[in-house]
Amino acid sequence: MKETLFLKNTEAFAESMIRCGIRGHFAYPITPATDVMKYTARKLPEVGGRMVQMESELAVSNALAGYACAGKLGATSTSGPGMTLMQEAIGFMAAGELPCIMLDAMRVGPGDGDIIGAQSTYYQATRGGAHGDYRVIVLAPSCGQEIVELMPVGIKLSLTYRNPVLFVVDGVTCQMTETTTFDDPYDYTADFDTSDWSYTGADDHSKRFLLTGSYTHEQGYEMNERMRRKYEEITEKEQRWEQVEVDDAEVLVVAFGIHGRMCKDLVANFRNEGKRVGFIRPISLWPFPNKAFENIPSSVKSILVVEMNHGQMVDDVRLAVNGRVPVHFLGKTGGDIPMCTLAEMSCEVSKLLEGE
Amino acid sequence: MQTLADYYGETLKFDKLYNYCPGCGHGIVTRLVVETIEALGIREKTMSVVGIGCGGFSHHYMNVDAIEAIHGRSPATAIGYKVALPDHVVFTYQGDGDTSAIGLHEIMHAANRGMPITCIMVNNSVFGMTGGQMSPTTIPGQVTTTTATGRDVDIHGHPLLVPEMMRAMNGVAYLARESVVDAKSINKAAKSIRKAFECQIKGLGFSFVEVISPCPTGLHLKVPDAYEFAAKETLSYFKPQVFKNALENNDEV
Numbered sequence: 001m002k003e004t005l006f007l008k009n010t011e012a013f014a015e016s017m018i019r020c021g022i023r024g025h026f027a028y029p030i031t032p033a034t035d036v037m038k039y040t041a042r043k044l045p046e047v048g049g050r051m052v053q054m055e056s057e058l059a060v061s062n063a064l065a066g067y068a069c070a071g072k073l074g075a076t077s078t079s080g081p082g083m084t085l086m087q088e089a090i091g092f093m094a095a096g097e098l099p100c101i102m103l104d105a106m107r108v109g110p111g112d113g114d115i116i117g118a119q120s121t122y123y124q125a126t127r128g129g130a131h132g133d134y135r136v137i138v139l140a141p142s143c144g145q146e147i148v149e150l151m152p153v154g155i156k157l158s159l160t161y162r163n164p165v166l167f168v169v170d171g172v173t174c175q176m177t178e179t180t181t182f183d184d185p186y187d188y189t190a191d192f193d194t195s196d197w198s199y200t201g202a203d204d205h206s207k208r209f210l211l212t213g214s215y216t217h218e219q220g221y222e223m224n225e226r227m228r229r230k231y232e233e234i235t236e237k238e239q240r241w242e243q244v245e246v247d248d249a250e251v252l253v254v255a256f257g258i259h260g261r262m263c264k265d266l267v268a269n270f271r272n273e274g275k276r277v278g279f280i281r282p283i284s285l286w287p288f289p290n291k292a293f294e295n296i297p298s299s300v301k302s303i304l305v306v307e308m309n310h311g312q313m314v315d316d317v318r319l320a321v322n323g324r325v326p327v328h329f330l331g332k333t334g335g336d337i338p339m340c341t342l343a344e345m346s347c348e349v350s351k352l353l354e355g356e
Numbered sequence: 357m358q359t360l361a362d363y364y365g366e367t368l369k370f371d372k373l374y375n376y377c378p379g380c381g382h383g384i385v386t387r388l389v390v391e392t393i394e395a396l397g398i399r400e401k402t403m404s405v406v407g408i409g410c411g412g413f414s415h416h417y418m419n420v421d422a423i424e425a426i427h428g429r430s431p432a433t434a435i436g437y438k439v440a441l442p443d444h445v446v447f448t449y450q451g452d453g454d455t456s457a458i459g460l461h462e463i464m465h466a467a468n469r470g471m472p473i474t475c476i477m478v479n480n481s482v483f484g485m486t487g488g489q490m491s492p493t494t495i496p497g498q499v500t501t502t503t504a505t506g507r508d509v510d511i512h513g514h515p516l517l518v519p520e521m522m523r524a525m526n527g528v529a530y531l532a533r534e535s536v537v538d539a540k541s542i543n544k545a546a547k548s549i550r551k552a553f554e555c556q557i558k559g560l561g562f563s564f565v566e567v568i569s570p571c572p573t574g575l576h577l578k579v580p581d582a583y584e585f586a587a588k589e590t591l592s593y594f595k596p597q598v599f600k601n602a603l604e605n606n607d608e609v
Contacts, residue, residue, distance in 0.1 A: 024439055024440065059461070069440075070440030200444070
């Protein structure tokens with residue numbers, strides 16, 4: 001039986017992770033992610049789980065690593081400065097091939113920044129802030145319903161590839177309250193047997209130990225080569241995006257998260273006027289959906305990337321387009337309205353349609 | 357002929373080359389932990405979470421699962437593991453740099469949380485692996501590669517007394533400082549390490565044992581001189597004692 005709830009999207013994240021089988025949530029209060037831990041603190045004990053409030057995001061992320069070592073999929077939720085503190089352990093978990101689910105309720109940076117929503121951690125999410133050649137799978141839902149739909153996807157990705165999976169949701173979307181429909185609870189984590197790699201005591205196997213360093217240079221090389229092959233497989237298989245009205249478009253808008261959601265109205269408005277505008281909304285930010293740009297039609301004269309930052313994903317769009325079409329950028333971060341309005345986006349698209 | 361395996365059982369692991377320097381006190385502390393695990397019969401469900409530094413080698417000589425955690429973070433990692441598997445025995449094995457410099461935050465909150473895990477802090481008063489730099493527990497006047505004229509407390513502060521900081525925390529069930537500077541001290545250290553693990557198994561709370569241990573390489577001393585330095589100089593500042601023992605209270609009940 002499906003159930004429709006009226007929830008803040010941070011709560012929708014919490015509810016969906018509980019319904020999908022996650023029983024361990026580690027967190028530290030930080031706006032605008034705190035509602036997740038408030039929700040799980042109340043709800044997880046009802047199903048035999050636990051929210052563990054730690055003393056810092058450093059401790060949160062390292063406890064999450066310890067939890068994952070036992071072969072269990074845990075979660076965390078944070079924002080801006082908290083995400084920065086977690087980089088150390090995210091790199092560690094990627095190196096140790098430990099699964100976990102994370103939420104970055106993105107806010108304005110840098111430094112302490114601002115608590116209002118932003119998309120300014122695109123670089124941090126997709127490039128990572130720790131040392132080494134590692135990757136984190138990044139999913140960018142654009143509304144509460146998509147958070148719910150992507151949760152099983154994220155869990156499967158994390159356990160299939162034994163890799164951290166990060167949901168990035170701008171703080172504006174996080175704090176919206178929406179009607180969201182949930183499927184019946186189903187423990188997706190139970191579909192995966194972790195006993196062949198988890199560290200659960202040397203009772204049914206010989207000694208195992210988690211090593212993210214190396215004792216010989218050759219071991220370090222092999223570890224990196226193994227990870228490289230895994231990342232190549234993910235890049236090939238796991239690109240996700242939505243595209244609308246691309247086939248005959250003159251101008252393509254590319255945006256993720258809330259700006260991606262606004263593209264629906266933007267494109268519908270232009271199409272009503274008979275103007276040929278389409279959009280591509282990346283859903284996986286890593287791997288970036290390069291395939292969406294491989295076959296853009298020859299009708300496309302220009303591309304506009306819209307972000308709640310000063311231009312981060314635009315780099316990936318330019319790499320994907322590789323000079324075939326001019327790529328323009330419109331972006332804003334911070335302020336009382338911390339994003340571009342539909343009117344501003346329309347104005348920019350109109351200019352491009354007119355060839356300005 | 358009796359072999360070492362006959363004596364130590366399954367927990368002590370022999371197939372890895374020995375990484376500790378000659379005369380290092382870590383070898384003794386590692387053996388004491390191995391003997392405890394063997395005696396308590398908990399090898400199959402024990403997890404060793406080791407820090408970065410020479411203490412990180414300790415699990416090589418133990419037939420137990422292990423996590424080589426991030427520098428200083430092993431108490432947090434151990435807590436996450438214990439949340440996942442509460443019936444398992446989890447201990448950290450860390451040096452003084454790992455525990456009291458970069459990891460002070462995690463160890464103090466782990467102690468205060470009182471979750472039943474065991475933390476062993478091997479204090480040799482220097483950063484040993486990186487070649488003998490000052491650590492928070494370097495004693496006043498001690499010459500290291502970063503305190504060429506000796507630790508000056510006006511600049512570097514006083515040595516950090518970690519168990520003393522934990523004393524007032526209600527979550528701490530077993531708290532002791534021991535040493536391995538002579539046979540008598542080693543016997544006392546063996547008892548404290550065992551009691552610390554017993555506290556965890558009985559679910560009484562957090563347990564912590566600091567063990568003063570000589571680092572001949574980091575101190576640039578011959579082995580006997582390093583033991584003498586630890587016995588006289590280090591122990592004059594870090595006084596061995598059992599601060600707390602919840603097992604006694606528990607036995608009375």
